[in-house]
Amino acid sequence: MARPIWSGTVNFGLVSIPVRLYSATQDHTVHFRQIERGTSDRVRYQRVNERTGKEVDYGDIVKGREIADGEYVVVEPEELDAIAPGRSRSIDIDTFVDLDEIDPIYFQKTYWLGPGDTSGSRPYGLLVKALEKSNRAGICNFVMRGKEYLAAIRADDGVLALDTLFFADEIRRPKDQLGELPDSAPRGKELDMAISLVDSMAGPWKPEDYSDTYTERVEQLIEDKAAGRTIKTESEPPESTNVVDLSDALRRSVEAARGGRGRKGSSTGGRKKKESADLSELSKSELDRIARDLDVPGRSKMRRDELEKAIKGQKTERADKSAS
């Protein structure tokens, strides 16, 4: 079981529920180590005392604000937590809002909020059900590791989920970022054609259909370099549509989409093609994905050669079953 990143209580009305906070998402970006070019020497950061030049242990670092030249007010982590005595140990729900009212731009990151102990399981279950039925989210503030968070607590998959939210003053307005806003007035039948294109490409939201192809390519690049193979480079992206050709581009896009060629599925065509290729030519990340699709047991702990063998075995097993 994962370790919580925070623990405390959720309070709504006079009800207090002990809870623990866990990450609900994980990043799968390839994590590189920093190496000095021309060597295999790792580069690392050190926290060094500027006067002595010696490394300082994490536990001996405190925060300081300079109030005069070389004069600091020093603040201990416990002191920062202590000035928010309630909010660093509890989450107080101020109000319940309709979940659909929250603009997606405010959502930051999702965490699972699990029950802290068995004594709170009844009120915990009650809050889950109430939020599920009302489609509302509890808005709250709390402090974690010296930072205040605005959050929304909602029901998800039978448990509580906590979404950290941006504060209103953290949202940048488009005009401030983009400068002049584009002239968006459509001409003639362009809007109808654009809507037609959107409709012809419409489909259900299936997150499992999407994979991080860039990370897969980075893994492939590493494998190719390690094996001394030639590096494959991608072709240049298509040029942006000329405004004069917009109607024509829309018409051809609608035709292509209706013919099934413009659907996103076309990008997975390459994936299917690769799957049928010799497994020995595939990267570990590609084998991971195939193993996941085939539901190969214990795949997460397998090395590349083990994955290849397990996939072959699973495919043979399935072929035998369908033949019998």
Place this chain on the structure above:
Amino acid sequence: MTSRCPDCAQALDHCHGDLVVHASGRPECTDPACVELDVPRHRNVVGCDALGCTCTDAT
């Protein structure tokens, strides 16, 4: 594990590295063993300019 760390004392999942946030929002941790580049796991979150990175100049 550090004796003076309140998060270690509570056995909470956290990181002792500094989370460095670049101009694009991409985070990087100074602890190579960091398993999750998430702000709430770190007590020390700094802008990349603190480490001499100049990517903020481009924005």
